[in-house]
Amino acid sequence: MLYPWGDERRFNSYAGYFRRLLGGRVQKVTINAGFTCPNRDGTVATGGCTFCNNEAFTPSYCTPDKTVATQIAEGIEFHANRYRRADRFLAYFQSYSNTHAPLERLRAIYDEALRDPRVAGIVVGTRPDCVDDGKLDYFASLARDRYVALEFGIESCYDRTLRAVNRGHDFECARRAVEAAAARGLHVGGHFILGLPGETDRMLVEQTERINALPLTTVKFHQLQIFRGTPMAARYAARPEEFRFWDLPAYLDLFTEILRRLRPDLVVERFAGEAPPRYHVGPTWGLIRNDRLLALLEKRLEERNAWQGELYGATTAPRHE
Template identity: 60%
Template sequence: MTKVYPWGDTRRYNSYSGYFKREFGGRVQKLTIDAGFTCPNRDGTVGLGGCTYCNNDAFNPSYCTPQKSITQQIEEGIEFHAVRYRRADRYLAYFQAYSNTYAPLEKLRALYSEALSHPKIIGLVIGTRPDCVDEAKLDYFQQLNSKYYIALEYGVESCYNRTLQLINRGHTFEQSVWAINETSKRGIRVGAHFIFGLPGETQEQMLAEADIISKLPLHTVKFHQLQIIKGTIMEQQYTTNPEWFMLFSMDEYFNFLADFIERLNPNFVIERFTGEAPPRYLAVPPWGNLRTDQLMIAFENVLEKRDTWQGRLFENKV
């Protein structure tokens, strides 16, 4: 008999695609938008140079550039995705590049209103930093959330302040906890992004993060293996001090992930397990020519072989 897991389907983790099927009855496609934001650790507010691993060009789609209007990026994004996802007829405007709440509220209202005025856009997904929101902005998103699908995604990256300092994030884990709690209590969907393999962290420390974040009121999570991207400060650090880094092989990473999600809150929707950057941007060779969907199949095979699933060892200690 096929096992059905607590989130309502037969996949061994609480998948993003499964969540959207339950929520909307079909596929909803995110359209990436670059609205020309920057970050406080780039412009000198809390630091300079940005995160040591960051090169936004490595993940922005070709149609996505701040020289184009929001509407133009949406139209070109729909056309871009139409070939592969012909079933999608509803879209979320995904403000991804840099920190998309790092501006006065008046500017945010204008940008988000333009996106929501498009007839095929049903909501917003907004990537930002925990130190780039305040109560006024969150109150505004709460108002939007009464009419549209609204989700805020925070780049948390690590639960350890020493690591956050090393990668020049410019904020603390405590600030992340505040932003997540304040967002959630307003009824807004809240996500968090984490990177595994950051310099100085052991596998034991990374594994312990499953217990730490499982106590937070998160709706979605994204996980990403560390990749050394060309043109970044981290590439220079890796060249000079490779011993600082523990880069996973694919087998090592998938077995670590299996250990991790066994301890993870089963209510969390897992949006992504791996990061994917074009090979031309990678300073260290990738795992091969496998795409994200192929990597997902490989990981699910690991879960099946181990007969494990998300939350199998989770203990609700909240």
């Protein structure tokens, strides 16, 4: 069976998206360009989001003392053995808020990345409160002949949750930023954390309707992971009863319900996260890689004869609470 996105997978996968868009496999190369965050440096607040530890997901070759060009070269070499089919790469600016700087600095950094002929485009991770018309117009000019995506950390559609994790912006701010970027023809991604304190399974399923209403191209979902050295880790140590964690089968069931309601054209880049065990506090799923997680999700979808968008637009209650 062919699904609306044009292949036989039961969800609109990131790999399939790039095969259709660019004709083959494309690999991300992570870059740390030395940005900080307005939620840390006092522009918005200090202390950062309570869950944030950038070191937990930044590869070892990424250090801001190296030039962007050097990090790209080392990143391509790092991935060469594992992803031999990839011959084009995306420079992925992941650490902190990668539009939190004057436009002149952004031009220098992103122009440098795009000078490498192996780089097919850039993916810029940032916050919804770190873009303005001038920056968005600059990225739109780059997108005339390269792939350019802005990936916004949204994390939750509930303002109460955003306040509780010291996010520093509300959902309306995220909506405005996504709409402004999409209006300029940019590819727009949204990142969401599933399992933040106070959010029930029903809330997580119901927020899919708000996600569907955003003009996003791609979505990332991660289960809540508590990292050492964060304010959330301290709160977990003091009040563990406020937190809940799914075992992997239960999480697969929850995400299946989200996926059944997710807009069919939304590209699912990730549905779960992984980080080195040394960073974790609290329950984990152990050492399980993303490719194995994807295989388990696809098996669960097949077992339940479910697929992305199956209930898009419906108000059917979840099968599992």
